[in-house]
Amino acid sequence: MTKTSPLEQHAGLLRSRMGGAFVGERAVFRGHDLHADLADMDWLALYVFGITGQRYTPAQLKVLHAIWVYTSYPDARIWNNRVAALAGSARSSGNLGVAAALAVSEAEIYGRGIDIRAASFIQRAQQVRASGASLDDCIRDELKQHRAIAGYGRPIAAGDERIVPMMQLIEQQGLADGAHVQTALAVEQHLQAGRWRLRMNYAALTAALTSDMGFTPRQHYQYGFPAFLAGMQPCYIEASAKPAGTLLPLACDNLSYDGPAPRRWQAA
Amino acid sequence: MTATIRTRIWQEEPEPADRFATRAARCRGYDVYGDLLGQARWVDMLWLLFRQDAPTREQASLLEALAVALANPGPRDAAVHAAMCAGVGGSPAAAALMAALAVGAGRHGGAQEVMAAMTCWAQLEALSADVSVQAWVEAWSAMAAPSLAIWPDADHAPGFEPNGVVTPGVVCDALARLAALGGPRLAWLAAHRTAVEAAVGLPLAMSGVAAAALADLGFSPEQGEMLHLLLRLPGAAAHALEQRAGSYKEFPFFALELQDDPRDALLNVPVKEAA
Numbered sequence: 001m002t003k004t005s006p007l008e009q010h011a012g013l014l015r016s017r018m019g020g021a022f023v024g025e026r027a028v029f030r031g032h033d034l035h036a037d038l039a040d041m042d043w044l045a046l047y048v049f050g051i052t053g054q055r056y057t058p059a060q061l062k063v064l065h066a067i068w069v070y071t072s073y074p075d076a077r078i079w080n081n082r083v084a085a086l087a088g089s090a091r092s093s094g095n096l097g098v099a100a101a102l103a104v105s106e107a108e109i110y111g112r113g114i115d116i117r118a119a120s121f122i123q124r125a126q127q128v129r130a131s132g133a134s135l136d137d138c139i140r141d142e143l144k145q146h147r148a149i150a151g152y153g154r155p156i157a158a159g160d161e162r163i164v165p166m167m168q169l170i171e172q173q174g175l176a177d178g179a180h181v182q183t184a185l186a187v188e189q190h191l192q193a194g195r196w197r198l199r200m201n202y203a204a205l206t207a208a209l210t211s212d213m214g215f216t217p218r219q220h221y222q223y224g225f226p227a228f229l230a231g232m233q234p235c236y237i238e239a240s241a242k243p244a245g246t247l248l249p250l251a252c253d254n255l256s257y258d259g260p261a262p263r264r265w266q267a268a
Numbered sequence: 269m270t271a272t273i274r275t276r277i278w279q280e281e282p283e284p285a286d287r288f289a290t291r292a293a294r295c296r297g298y299d300v301y302g303d304l305l306g307q308a309r310w311v312d313m314l315w316l317l318f319r320q321d322a323p324t325r326e327q328a329s330l331l332e333a334l335a336v337a338l339a340n341p342g343p344r345d346a347a348v349h350a351a352m353c354a355g356v357g358g359s360p361a362a363a364a365l366m367a368a369l370a371v372g373a374g375r376h377g378g379a380q381e382v383m384a385a386m387t388c389w390a391q392l393e394a395l396s397a398d399v400s401v402q403a404w405v406e407a408w409s410a411m412a413a414p415s416l417a418i419w420p421d422a423d424h425a426p427g428f429e430p431n432g433v434v435t436p437g438v439v440c441d442a443l444a445r446l447a448a449l450g451g452p453r454l455a456w457l458a459a460h461r462t463a464v465e466a467a468v469g470l471p472l473a474m475s476g477v478a479a480a481a482l483a484d485l486g487f488s489p490e491q492g493e494m495l496h497l498l499l500r501l502p503g504a505a506a507h508a509l510e511q512r513a514g515s516y517k518e519f520p521f522f523a524l525e526l527q528d529d530p531r532d533a534l535l536n537v538p539v540k541e542a543a
Contacts, residue, residue, distance in 0.1 A: 007431050017528040031528040096362050103370070106418055116417040221418065250273065252282035252290055259276035260297035260320065265304050268312075268325040 018050075044068075051222045052215060059173040060213055066169050067206045068227050070162045074234035076247065080104040080111065084232040088239030089247035101232045102225065110203075115224045117150035119207035119217035126183040126211070135190045143196075151184070151204025152191055160201040170209065178212030181205070277317060296320060311335060318491050327485055330449045334481045337442045338496065340503025341474070347372030348504045355508030356519045368504035369497055375422050376430070377475050379496040384426035385479030386489035387411070389453055401460050405467040425468050427476025435461070435471040443477045451484025 014020075019028045027034040029046070030053055038046060045061055048054070056064065076085035080101045087097025105111040121142055128138045142149050154160060170176040184207075188200040210220045239247045277296065283289040293300045296316050304313065311332040315323040323331065341348055350371040354364035372378045388411050392404070408425055424430035440461075447458035457464070457472070457480050465471050475496075482492035511519055 003433060005431065005433050013523045013525055015525045015527060017526075019528075020524045020526045028526060028529060031530060031533075033530050037530070092362070093360055096360055096366070099363075099366065103366075108416060113416055113418050120417065217417070249288060250271070251287040252280040253287055254271050254273060255278065255280055256272045256274045257276070257279035257294075258274065259279065262294060262299070263297040265298050265307055265322070267307055268322065268328060 047226075048223055052219050054214065056213060059175060063170055063173055063175055063209055064213075064223070066166065067209065067224075068230065070166055071202060071227055072230035073228075074231045074238075076235040076239060078231075080107070080228060081232050081235045082248070085235040085239040085247050088236040089242065089245055091240070091244050094233070094236050094240075097236050098229070098232050101235075102229065105225075105228050111228070112221050112224055114150045114203045115207060116217050116221040117146070118203040119211060119215070119220040121150055122180050122184055122187075122204060122207045123211050123217065125187055126180050129183050129186060130179065135187055136194075139187065139190060139194075139196075149187075149191070149198060151207060152188065152196075152198040152200055154199075154201045159199065162202040163200065163205060166202070166205055175209065175212065178208070180208035180211035184208035276320075296322075298322075314495075318487065318495070326450050330446065330451060330481060331485060333446055333449055334478065334485075335499050337446065337474070338478060338499040340506070341372075341500055342503065343507050345372075345377070345503075347378070347500060348507050351504035351508040352511040352519070355511035356514070356516045358512060361505070361508070364508035365501055365504060368501060368508075372497060372500055372504075375419055375426075376424075377473060379493040380419055381422075381426050381473075381475045382479045382482065382496040383489045383493035384422060385476055386483050386487070386492045388426060389479065389483040390489060399456070401463040401467055404456075404460070405464060408468070424470060427473060427479050428465070428468050428470035429473040430470060432471040432473070435465060436474075439472055439474050439477060442474060443472070443480075446477065446481050451481065453480040453484045 018030055019034075021027045029038055030049065032038050038049075041049070042061060044065055045056065048056060048064060073081070076082055083104050084097045084101040087100065088094070107113050121138075125135055125138050128135060139149065167176065170181070175181070184200055184204045187204070188198075191198045206224075207217075207220055210223060215223065279294040279297075280290045281292040281294075283291045292302060295304070295313070296319075298304050298308075298316065300313075308316075309328060309332070311328050312323060314335075315328065315331060343349065343352060347368040350367035351364040354360075354367045359367075373380060375381050375384065388408050391411055392399070392407055443454065443458050443461065447454040454477075457476070461472055478496055479492065482495060487495065
């Protein structure tokens with residue numbers, strides 16, 4: 001153990017390469033004056049610049065926008081959206097409801113939890129494919145570790161309605177031939193040819209697209225944070241406009257209890 | 269799709285005139301409002317929500333003592349600091365607790381660290397109760413803490429303080445007091461703390477004490493993660509309210525050292541010499 005706390009050198013001071021607010025004067029964003037150098041920047045372009053420090057072509061930005069647009073579903077039954085809607089129905093604030101809904105979107109079986117795994121898998125598979133090796137071991141390893149392949153198959157449906165429009169868009173934008181997109185398609189073909197019968201879903205395709213733009217898996221995960229946001233606000237708004245407490249009400253007999261039978265409390 | 273929620277925890281009997289109004293509610297079979305209320309302690313209820321049967325007197329005492337130990341990590345703690353950031357600006361009460369939960373969820377002093385340490389304890393079950401310090405440390409260090417990909421990599425043994433140079437007195441006191449209430453892991457840790465710390469190379473942290481206590485109480489790592497999040501909220505709430513009632517001018521904003529300032533770049537442009 002050292003004798004001086006390593007925290008001493010960090011006390012009372014924020015050192016940052018990312019930026020700062022000189023309130024009343026100027027703001028700096030990743031080495032640029034926000035109001036001079038970046039003032040005309042598209043918000044999403046600024047958002048991904050904040051994450052990766054890189055700038056992207058108009059075609060890439062169009063696809064990055066579309067990735068969010070195509071998965072914005074204002075359906076209050078969907079678990080994360082339902083949180084925003086329940087907040088509205090319970091007359092909580094819009095910010096709290098939507099912030100919680102975004103937090104819920106970091107799920108194991110959908111959303112950010114799948115995004116980061118899908119990006120890691122696609123990038124590993126691409127390296128395997130680039131080396132000329134078979135995808136088979138890579139797929140089997142993933143199945144062995146997770147019992148599923150992030151980005152293939154879907155929890156509550158067989159197909160993925162977002163794939164066709166996204167494929168059309170990326171073909172229009174000239175982004176369909178990237179190494180990671182081709183790998184994602186090759187994995188699907190391999191799964192179809194084998195006994196797994198899993199179709200590529202949106203998570204694999206979007207992870208492949210940002211991987212082709214140079215995103216790391218964690219950068220892909222951070223980029224995806226607002227992906228469902230546009231669909232959440234309508235859920236909150238509609239539930240707020242209806243009588244309080246009327247969203248998906250559950251009656252006592254909607255609880256199916258299979259725990260211990262009624263008993264009396266005996267204080268220990 | 270079904271509108272039924274399956275549960276082993278909670279049963280509600282409807283009022284005959286309105287199936288949305290509860291006549292009686294039972295938790296694990298106990299009538300909450302007609303029997304438990306006024307007889308059971310809060311920790312009894314907390315226990316019942318997580319466990320099938322009521323706690324023994326010793327289990328309830330240990331859980332209550334742990335709740336006292338965790339109730340307020342203090343305003344220096346990152347989770348409480350986050351809650352105070354909400355309070356000082358007048359953010360909603362829920363935002364203060366959400367901030368404390370988000371920051372207190374992590375792998376450094378937070379619920380994920382407690383969960384990782386409890387997973388290590390669970391995997392050490394196979395080792396005998398009188399395990400040597402060397403065997404314990406080897407097993408502890410060899411276990412890659414399970415983690416969803418969303419969590420950043422752990423960079424230290426769970427339950428120990430990577431920035432620590434001494435074992436804080438509050439950690440020693442908490443360990444001693446909780447160990448006195450029972451539990452084989454707490455007792456082992458209290459007996460071997462200095463040797464374990466020397467072998468790990470880091471001082472024990474409060475998360476390590478909490479993990480041992482929660483494991484001794486028989487909670488799963490997932491239950492321990494939830495309880496750690498829950499039991500640390502009272503202090504976050506109180507400090508958020510305290511800052512809300514005060515002035516933001518008295519809340520630290522800290523100095524900034526900007527390491528990539530475009531003004532510096534402008535100042536460093538070489539000036540052409542006059543012809």
